[in-house]
Amino acid sequence: GAGVSQSPSNKVTEKGKDVELRCDPISGHTALYWYRQRLGQGLEFLIYFQGNSAPDKSGLPSDRFSAERTGESVSTLTIQRTQQEDSAVYLCASSLLNRESTGELFFGEGSRLTVL
Amino acid sequence: RKEVEQDPGPFNVPEGATVAFNCTYSNSASQSFFWYRQDCRKEPKLLMSVYSSGNEDGRFTAQLNRASQYISLLIRDSKLSDSATYLCVVNILTGGGNKLTFGTGTQLKVEL
Numbered sequence: 308g309a310g311v312s313q314s315p316s317n318k319v320t321e322k323g324k325d326v327e328l329r330c331d332p333i334s335g336h337t338a339l340y341w342y343r344q345r346l347g348q349g350l351e352f353l354i355y356f357q358g359n360s361a362p363d364k365s366g367l368p369s370d371r372f373s374a375e376r377t378g379e380s381v382s383t384l385t386i387q388r389t390q391q392e393d394s395a396v397y398l399c400a401s402s403l404l405n406r407e408s409t410g411e412l413f414f415g416e417g418s419r420l421t422v423l
Numbered sequence: 424r425k426e427v428e429q430d431p432g433p434f435n436v437p438e439g440a441t442v443a444f445n446c447t448y449s450n451s452a453s454q455s456f457f458w459y460r461q462d463c464r465k466e467p468k469l470l471m472s473v474y475s476s477g478n479e480d481g482r483f484t485a486q487l488n489r490a491s492q493y494i495s496l497l498i499r500d501s502k503l504s505d506s507a508t509y510l511c512v513v514n515i516l517t518g519g520g521n522k523l524t525f526g527t528g529t530q531l532k533v534e535l
Contacts, residue, residue: 340523342525348527349510349525349526349527349528350467350510350525350527350528352524352525355522355523363522398466398467402523411469412457412459412467412469412512412523414466414467414468415466416465416466417466
């Protein structure tokens with residue numbers, strides 16, 4: 308499809324397990340964001356990739372969280388040793404945002420993580 | 424102080440009412456501004472950009488006040504279908520490019 312694709316859409320895991328969430332941005336989009344949204348809460352910035360620049364990791368809540376992006380394509384968000392407070396929807400978004408222009412941010416449908 | 428602040432609401436208004444939301448931002452270097460809409464258990468989607476001179480799209484009017492560092496969204500003749508959370512978004516130019524920061528959102532409930 309032409310939109311941002313995230314997988315899995317739902318993930319239930321046990322406390323202490325590692326999880327990996329995947330995001331396929333829209334082709335050609337240079338910017339990619341990960342956000343976390345807990346139930347009834349706002350979007351919490353996690354990490355931002357922009358082209359070949361060093362990612363802005365300032366939003367990652369702890370060293371259990373890490374993310375990678377291969378060039379300007381797929382990104383994976385990894386949560387190690389999951390805790391119950393990690394339960395949330397993890398949203399990925401991509402954009403043509405760059406120094407020369409601003410653009411609309413397109414979101415995937417999110418990966419809903421439940422840690423038991 | 425949060426980078427982007429919004430009143431969480433909820434704003435409960437009758438159908439046909441006019442309602443306004445404000446959003447304040449802390450970084451004076453902010454470059455551009457947007458309002459997004461998020462329906463319950465859905466992903467956010469762009470509602471409209473906010474231009475310096477103010478802009479209108481049907482029943483929706485957005486305004487920017489750079490001196491006071493706030494943006495606003497006005498909804499006229501509100502419909503039941505306008506019920507959603509409205510997210511204020513600010514774009515800041517950083518060393519690595521642009522960074523979009525979201526407010527926590529203002530919840531609107533339009534009632535019969």
